[in-house]
Amino acid sequence: MKWIEADFSQNTSVVMATYQEFIQQNEERDGVRFSWNVWPSSRLEATRMVVPLACLFTPLKERPDLPPIQYEPVLCSRATCRAVLNPLCQVDYRAKLWACNFCFQRNQFSPSYSGISEVNQPAELLPQFSTIEYVVKRGTPAPLIFLYVVDTCLEEDDLQALKESLQMSLSLLPPNALVGLITFGRMVQVHELNCEGISKSYVFRGTKDLTAKQIQDMLGLTKPPAPVQGRAPQPQEHPGISSRFLQPVQKIDMNLTDLLGELQRDPWPVSQGKRPLRSSGVAISIAVGLLEGSFPNTGARIMLFTGGPPTQGPGMVVGDELKAPIRSWHDIEKDNARYLKKATKHYEALANRAAVNGQCIDIYACALDQTGLLELKCCCNLTGGYIVMGDSFNTSLFKQTFQRVFSKGLQGDFRMAFGATLEIKTTRELKIAGAIGTCVSLNSKGTSVSENELGVGGTCQWKICSLDPCTTLGIYFEVVNQHNAPIPQGGRGAIQFVTQYQHSSGQRRIRVTTVARNWADAQSQLQQIEAAFDQEASAVLMARLGVFRAESEEGPDVLRWLDRQLIRLCQKFGQFHKDDPDSFRLSETFSLYPQFMFHLRRSPFLQVFNNSPDESSYYRHHFMRQDLTQSLIMIQPILYSYSFYGPPEPVLLDSSSILPDRILLMDTFFQIVIYHGETIAQWRQAGYQDMQEYENFKQLLQAPLDDGQDILQTRFPMPRYVDTEHGRSQARFLLSKVNPSQTYNNLYAWGQESGAPILTDDVSLQVFMDHLKKLAVSSAS
């Protein structure tokens, strides 16, 4: 324990400050955090670094200061390169030439750049615009498309609440946004929105999977039938057809509000002992098919609102017999989940189709039991859609979260972008191993693609159907430079991220981020590399690798792999005498890393105990898309303490922090827990806060609530808010997260009165660290 506290206290090293500033500056400017900020210059050494060369990249990092560049980027003329002109390029102003820093091709500037000179540089050449955004004028701006897919097998008040939320959402949409409505229960109904005087919908069976072609035929989206002979063919407007189901909000606002108002619960009777028949699988399939047919290659948001698992047709997750419960982790381990594989396959196929077309699928699942997120998750994971999980549509958790989907950014634009492709270009010493995040591969094999895959690999381009300013991908690289071909001193490796996307205004935009880092010889300059280690980014990047593995591997295997990586890292960078655990030391750039790993091992991302498959999917989904700060909170929750002894302060996530005279505020990203210590709780119960002379107590009570509220206001999805106190059942949320330094095993041995014992057999951080040291210094391994 002392060792960690010591780490906390040392934070004023000059080098550290520089690097920290550098990292922070880079993150703010480019949205990039590398695991290593100085790169080992040979393949062999790079692999010995244990943590791969990788970065967390936030493509749409909010940059209000970016100038709008209203022209197209200048591309390298080499067909295999096509890198974008950037500040790192060598420019010959006299000859009007520029050299591509990735392939060294010399390119002539186009006539429009004739006025270029050292003093008159275009923005893309200025060093401060290592990230720059081009607004492309090609084509007509596409409107935003929202397709609501609504489950009607809900309880009456749930449906009512959902209807109200949906009606409210219409007012949040831009007037020209297109919106559509599909409802489902036993059957699936696609509502036509432009009918006057009669509401019209197309109904599909919920049990039959249909191809996109069939769906389009049935909805009349294909070409109208050849006119009967003897009749003049009437001119048909193509948009007229496709927009039967998707109409501008401004036009059908009233209509749709009425339509939503008249939505009834699924009328089919559900007999005793049965689940309602819910055709979610077909509903999504139709939504995807509809958009494929009417708006090919246009970004769109399919928003699925469901109150239970799919119970029939393709993609069913559980049968309609209540006596057969929905699969649990136990069933899955025993290979006892009979619908799992088939359903997953169905949704994966749909997700891939949607992804190809640039649509994203959101799932808003509100039910007390599982809703099949395990099977459905790929719809969101592959397309960048959101998963929101709640108990009921009639909760503020759902209502506010849903509202926040339509929140606007600093410049008044929706915080969402569609149909993005991310392309990465690297200098020749680097290859791309893969990406982990809400993306799908576009299978673009270039020279810069590594054969070793980490995450979604084998490509240098990915499709990200939905992006928001937080969406972050983990991108993994491989150093391919051979040991015997040293890079000249001062050589830099460069990476260019080219993100083309549909902005919420409908514009096509291209954001280009070009970053470069120094190479260092790991044998002679290991210190430099060590000092440039970003342990936070590394922890998140390793966690993403672990979670990615956990999707396909057994939980214990993943933990073992993580442990091995950690031990190897400690062996590589720790300072110790062989077989002397006490001598083990880590430099400050690594000091927090083992602790992150400890909490990661306990996190719901890798531990499925106590979580349903749905919950695990939900947690993992959010972990895979959030940026570094949020991801770290997820790995190691933040604990704040409020007491009379000083201002609020962060405290260790440890059972020793749980004291009777403290109020604790824990933020785990998914939950905000306010915990009142025993004494505080008693005071509160006694009603001191209502007495004038105890105004300060009232303020103390209020402080964490206000801070919690602040988090609630900004977080997406809105966290579960728990207000509890010592001895209450909901205190478990806190107790399960803290490091169990005091358990019933060692409570008396410890001999201290502070802290709260945790009833667990889990190892504490102390024990974990002891073992780690022992293993790291062991000569055996």
Added chain:
Amino acid sequence: MAGHQLDGGQPPALPGAVSWSGLGPSSLGIVATSRDYDGTPSTWPLYCPSALPSPAHSHNSLAPMSNSTRPCPSLCKQQQSSAFRPIHHPYPPQPDAIKTPNTLCCSLHPGVGQENIHSGPEASGAQGPKVGSLEDSGDGINPDLIPNPVQAAEEDKMWWESQLFRTDLRGQVPPLTTTHFTVDDQGIASPRFVRCTTYAFPCSQEMAQLSHLPLAAIVKPLATLPEEEGPVHLVDHGEGGPIRCERCIASMCPLMQFLDNGHSFQCPFCDAVSRVPHHYFHPIDYSGKRADRPSRAELSRGSYEFLLSEGECKHNQGQSRVGFIFMIDVSYNAVRSGLLRLICAELKKAVQHLPREPGVEESAVRVGFITYDRVLHFYNVKESLIQPQMVVATDITDVTVPLLDGFLVNPKESSVLINSLLDKIPLLFADSLEGEVVFGPVIQAGLEALKTAECWGKLFLFHTSLPTTKAPGELRKHNDNRIISTNREQTLFQPQSSYYQTLAEQCVQQGCCVDLFLFPTQYVDVASLGLLTLRTGGDLYYYSNFRVDRDAEQFQFDFQRDVQKVIGFNAKMKVHTRKGIRVANYLGSLHMENTSEVKLAAVDSDKAVVVEFKHDGKLSEEVGVHIQFELLYHTVSGHRRLRVHNTSLNCSSKLIETFRSSQAETLLNYFAKTAYRAVLGQGAKRVQDQLVTHLTRMLASYRKHCAHSAPSRGQLVMPQFLKVLPLYLNCLRKSKVLLPGPGVSIDDRAYLRQLVMSMGIAETNVLFYPRLLPIQGLNGDQGLREVRCTARRLAPEGFYLLEDGLSLFLWIGMSVPAEWIQNVFGAPSFNAVDCGAGSLPVLDNPYSRQIRDVIHAVRKQRARFLKLIIVKQADSTEGQFRQLLVEDKSPSGGASYPDFLHHIHLSIQQSLR
């Protein structure tokens, strides 16, 4: 001369019986034996003394005058008739020639036209003497004197006009359907419900076979009774249902014999003795009958209805269990012609006049709406909605109903939405270019809707074209005229796939009846589509080349009547017979589950079922034959009812009795249905031949076994009531179905075939022998007198109305005074009359008024609207009209009546030789 008399409205002078004999061995004579009007088994062969009878005839020629109560007003006239001359056939026909009837079709009309007299084919000349040598003799059958239905109807009318028909006598032959009479139900079901081919069954199977007379009953279980006969009595036997025989479960009826002072009763069908339940006990009086007999319909009447408890019903609460679903074709064809608009307008009216049970304020029928082209559109008209909702069912390969509540609604509660919907449907599809329609899925949808709502009901389909779309039940063109008269002809009458059969069975299981209104402009395959209506007890309406401006009235009438008529759903029929005979077959709009269980998805007041009987033992003359027809059905309010018709027939060991007690019109109905069923299995030509063979055998049998004093060989002897049967069967033979003329489409034939299968006797009667009504000048209140259906009765100075129950022709003679034409048509001359109009102009003059009144009166008698077709003499449009002059040689080649009679006569002689 006789012809002139007839045209002048004078009835021909033929009384009940005719003897018409020739001198030579081959001369044609007709002897019809009369029936017993007073029921006494007296011999009533009334022979005409002037007809040069054989001595055997003359001795009792006047006998009936003395022992009959029947007046014989025109006997004298007939005796004086100078036209009544024997016909000589100089040469007996050669046997070879007889076998091929065509060669014998020599017409015997003297002096009508040369074309009527023709000789046999040259080929026959080589085989022997010429057949058709009547020309030489200058003699021939006078067609005016051969038996005809007009005359038969007049006689019958004259006899029954003022009388009450009391049904207390076993084996009593009822009046003809053409006669207006009143029935007094005295324990035997009214002939309006049940008619039999003969009222005296032969005692044994051998005799029955010998007679060749079919034994069958034609039952119209829900027939409408005239006001004065009152409604069918309702009987409630309480919780346990009707009292039944313990062995054969026949229901309580007047024929049950009470024994043991009323403590037990004996079943007249199986002779078993059952106990009378305590609550039903009543002592018997001196005559062995229960004293409470008059107050109990089931003991005193032939027809009555049991109220059944609702126990077996699907719902216990009194909610409605009948749904009417209106399904409208909204494809381009329907929209363009304005049909859709018309249908929607009519639907608005129809939903306000749904059938209801007598005494109930509001109809319990719920209604639903579907429109369709290539896909199906369901409509939600739940009363709580702001506006109707349209739900499009896209998957036509496997239809489900997307709506649960709000589809079948109470028309009153949802009237606002229904009206708004029906206003909007024509607008919604006004721009439709959809040329293709489905059919099978539409029915399936309706069926599913009824199933999910747990209803019985009726589907009204308004359909325009052949369903060629790829979907269940798709049809292709199957109207190849080349296969007519080949051995594949029967396939034209069969559905194209087994899909329709299966679908029909599903409908029957659900108690779902299908009514089809077809508005085709070309081939729609009535044979396939119509199967559904036939099997489910629905009605088929076929309006080819429908024009809204011209034919709207016809559709309006048909549709409104179809919606409103009395109907029962999910019915089962059971027939109890006296031991010794059993039911051999059922024929009509029904579905046979197995050989004994008959299911009718729906049965209405127009539907008649043929029940064929067969001996399986001996019958006794004393006891007779008792038959009980039970129909278990559900009313439009969902109540269960058991309608019972009892009939009681004589039994005779003498064939003559059997023949005497049969009626030609009943037999026509039977033969028409059996023949039309037979075309499903064999070519029409063979069916025609079989009809002739059957008739020949029947008459030969009569001649052989019943003519008491052997008539001379040249005489054609026929039972009195069957004397017009040859004519009827000739008409049947010449009907469109069996002998298609030029311009008759396969759909027309299939349509007629289907119609006839469920027709009652009165309808078949007029269909095969149309009514020809002359209108000459102002007749005043005299009424119209029907004349025989032949061109010889048409005078060019007059108007004639001709109706066959389906259409109404107004024939205009060439020499009609221009004044009339002006008054009736508003046209200056004969040539200026527009034949295309579907109605007469409303003009304020007595001529116009009279003729319109007549048309109105004629139409009122028929269940279907008679479409008016105006025909001018010698106009190109006259062909269709000529086709209906059934006594003449038809344009399609059917033999004229006299020719046919001659042929039959020869055949009989041949077979007796």
